[in-house]
Amino acid sequence: MLLTIDIGNTNIKIGVYQGERLTAHWRVTTERHRLADEYLVLLHNLFDLGDIDPRTIDGCAISCVVPPLTGEFRALCHKYFRVEPLMVNSTTPTGLHYKVDSPAELGADRIANSLAAFRRYGGPVIVLAFGTATTFDVITAAGEYIGGAIAPGIGISADALFRLAAKLYQVELVRPPKVIGANTIHHMQSGVILGYAGLVEGLVRRMQEELGASCPVVATGGLAELIAAETEAITTVEPYLTLEGLRLIYEMNRS
Numbered sequence: 001m002l003l004t005i006d007i008g009n010t011n012i013k014i015g016v017y018q019g020e021r022l023t024a025h026w027r028v029t030t031e032r033h034r035l036a037d038e039y040l041v042l043l044h045n046l047f048d049l050g051d052i053d054p055r056t057i058d059g060c061a062i063s064c065v066v067p068p069l070t071g072e073f074r075a076l077c078h079k080y081f082r083v084e085p086l087m088v089n090s091t092t093p094t095g096l097h098y099k100v101d102s103p104a105e106l107g108a109d110r111i112a113n114s115l116a117a118f119r120r121y122g123g124p125v126i127v128l129a130f131g132t133a134t135t136f137d138v139i140t141a142a143g144e145y146i147g148g149a150i151a152p153g154i155g156i157s158a159d160a161l162f163r164l165a166a167k168l169y170q171v172e173l174v175r176p177p178k179v180i181g182a183n184t185i186h187h188m189q190s191g192v193i194l195g196y197a198g199l200v201e202g203l204v205r206r207m208q209e210e211l212g213a214s215c216p217v218v219a220t221g222g223l224a225e226l227i228a229a230e231t232e233a234i235t236t237v238e239p240y241l242t243l244e245g246l247r248l249i250y251e252m253n254r255s
Contacts (some may be wrong), residue, residue: 002016003081004250005073009065009066010131011029012027012028014028034069036072043080063112088108088249089111094115097144100145100146114245115245117216117241123142123143124140127218130224131221131222134152134153134196149207175193179194194230216236218241224237225237
């Protein structure tokens with residue numbers, strides 16, 4: 001069985017694959033100061049809850065955008081599973097061709113997302129990932145990664161608003177009853193949620209104009225469903241796109 005781990009700035013997504021089937025998955029909070037043994041205990045408890053025998057894990061693929069945790073998770077894989085993890089980066093063979101100035105700056109999660117979307121939907125395709133940052137990635141019909149965009153994530157944008165505006169306060173990130181809010185809570189929900197849907201629509205439209213064609217727009221990440229419900233710019237939501245990309249990359253590079 002294959003263990004896939006996507007280590008993001010806010011959350012860590014973990015999946016266990018049996019062949020092509022995702023048999024278990026979890027999302028936990030990223031704690032960048034935790035040690036390998038602490039994550040080992042957490043993972044051991046998750047495996048117990050999922051009734052998964054760790055001895056059945058014979059491979060691991062990891063994407064990580066939190067440098068302090070790279071070594072910790074490598075150590076965890078050595079100690080707990082007795083496997084050498086595949087640490088995905090821009091030099092890992094994926095079949096994608098990078099037509100950008102500095103491929104090394106591209107996050108491993110974006111590489112995994114791009115490959116999974118391209119393999120499932122072909123190209124051109126635009127991938128949106130709603131995380132700490134919201135990323136837009138564009139892949140052509142020839143499998144060329146030609147670039148994208150990065151916007152502040154919904155969560156950190158809302159947190160900054162609540163923290164820096166003295167008279168505003170934290171609200172639930174849900175759709176307001178109307179665009180024109182009747183109170184402060186609805187004002188903020190409209191600006192954050194519906195305003196973000198407008199951001200997505202604007203960037204997607206401009207990207208498709210540069211591509212010269214409309215194309216599928218695939219969204220993933222914790223708030224993807226919320227924004228997708230507010231705009232027709234998003235074609236589909238794939239909650240486990242990154243984990244699927246890691247599986248595909250592992251299969252391409254297994255010895």
